[in-house]
Amino acid sequence: MFELRDYQSETIDNIYSELKQGKRSLVVQQPPRTGKTVIMAEIARRTTAKGNRVLFIVHRIEIVEQVIQTFKQQGVNMDLCKVGMVQTFTRRISKLDKPDLILIDEAHHVLADSYMRIVNNFPDAIKLMFTATPYRMSGQGFEEVADGLIEGKQVSWLIDHKRLSPVDYYAPKSINEKLLKTRKGEFSNKSIDEAIKPKIYGDAVKHYKKIAKGTNAIAYCHSVDSAKKLADEFNQSGIKAVEVDGSTDAQDREQIITDFKNGKIKVLTNVELFTEGLDLPGVDTVIQLRPTQSLSLYLQFAMRSMNYREGKTAKIIDHVGNVERFGLPTQDRHWTLKSKNKRSKKKKTDVVPVTVCSQCFSTFYRIGNECPVCHAELKVNKAEIDVDENAELTKIQERKKARTIRLQKMMKDEVYKNIIGKSPADLKSMAELKAYAKLHNYKDGWVFYQAKQKGLIRIR
CATH class of the missing domain: 3.40.50.300 (P-loop containing nucleotide triphosphate hydrolases)
Structure with missing residues (x-):
């Protein structure tokens, strides 16, 4: 069996916590390279150990055998767990045993008709939908298929804690x-x-x-x-x-x-x-x-x-x-189940634009009007990136200095000390939600949404 890492165990605990509160259909976000399949295997193991059936849905044939091997290594009872492609299941839906739990891999695809046919056919099953990116280019949200969202650790946290490489x-x-x-x-x-x-x-x-x-x-x-x-x-x-x-x-x-x-x-x-x-x-x-x-x-x-x-x-x-x-x-990145306004002029992913220095061609997140590498003056409000075909490669620079200064100021406040290393699921008060939002540059709407989900505020 695989030994679960701390953040994987935390995600599983958060899932079961939401289910105990009555949620039946959850989107679970985990960044790439952080072992989504291992998390799903552990949940499947616990489910089949109680004699309950699991249906695991993937969208590519190459993944099926890989998932089966991982599930077997994790001790899943494969007599009670069926793994297969969405295209196969949707054609043979009448022949499927009724599952108690449906696991969906790469669930940003879940709104496709082939997935929805399966999901709607088993209304009583718990649905756990895993994806690194609960986001669709169309802006369509996941509210119609999910009543809760579990967010994984940020990539920056995973790097800082040696779970991903810098x-x-x-x-x-x-x-x-x-x-x-x-x-x-x-x-x-x-x-x-x-x-x-x-x-x-x-x-x-x-x-x-x-x-x-x-x-x-x-x-x-x-x-x-x-x-x-x-x-x-x-x-x-x-x-x-x-x-x-x-x-x-x-x-x-x-x-x-x-x-x-x-x-x-x-x-x-x-x-x-x-x-x-x-x-x-x-x-x-x-x-x-x-x-x-x-x-x-x-x-x-x-x-x-x-x-x-x-x-x-x-x-x-x-x-x-x-x-x-x-x-x-x-x-x-912060994720939401809500649909995006298609007419919004904002970039869909709220991207902070990168800048390329016209003198040394370093690429970086901009701070001020000076290149952090060669100290050349940058043009103000530069919209387009100039590229010289003969330029040598230069490394993108993270905004570490400004972030460090900002964090040092924040750490003087006790509430910020208490939220370091926590995920949104760990936050228990409005003060912690507001501090977390400020720390991660989230908007006020995020605080309102999280507080509503946690029952900290009620709308009459």
Whole structure:
């Protein structure tokens, strides 16, 4: 059996606490690389140990066997637990045994008709819906399927407590975003082909050699053809690389992953194969060559390299400006079940814009009007990022200095000392909620929502 980590046990305790209060359908948020499957396996073990049935829903065939193995290792009674794809279950819904508990993986997909058909068919079952990002590009919320939300630890907390590796983020922009066009909310492959500069594959190899040479890297491309071209470019440069995609034979893929883990292959190029759910051990560097409008996909891309190892600093190389759309993967994020106003002019993810110095091309969260690296003067209210194709890569700088000063001032107040290291589920009073909101730059509406959920205020 797996030994649960402290934050995983905390999440499980929070889930059972909500269920005891009468909740029946919960969205459970856990950042990527923090063991959602292990948490679900422990809940399934406890459920089947009491003789109750579990239905576990995934959306990709590659994940099924991986989940089954994890569940068996955790001691789940598989005679009472059925694991399968949503596409299969929705076609055979009349043949399914009535579950007492439904577990849904990557639950930001749950509002799709195929999921809803299953959920609605078993109204008496408890539903636990796990996702790293309870967020949809359409802005549609999850209120119709969930009566509660459990938020996991922030990525910054997980890094500070050595549960995830710290990361250096590099953003050499090699794409003309003006040529990108959307189709069904996401950038089309045709427009990406037109927007990506011809030399991008050579650039990717050059930058890998400069800042990540010798590390195991995975590159996310937008098409099989682009993934093969990139692998060829690496191989021609003397770096062993292999392209792998959904059509790769299962046995061949298993051998490729083994060779990658053992260092025989240094770079894997792929098209979304190693994103949601599918495990790939030993990744130190991520190379992003596929622009996306999906926050979920971005975090899955970016955080793939952040599994913790003592002394490790993960590296992310973003050639397509994803960081400009979503901010750093390490920034604190607050989640809600509520729908977003589609007409809002605010960015959907409330991204703090990054800035690129026109002198040294360092990329950072802006503080004041001076570059923190070369001390050049920055233009006030600069809206567009200037990119020199010949510029060398520079690392994105976190806002550590300003945050440290701010925290030092706050720590003089006893209420702030009491909330350090806590999650929203741990907060017990209005004072703690207000302090937590100020500490994390949350709006007043967050305090009101949390207080209402905890019964600290009542609306007549």
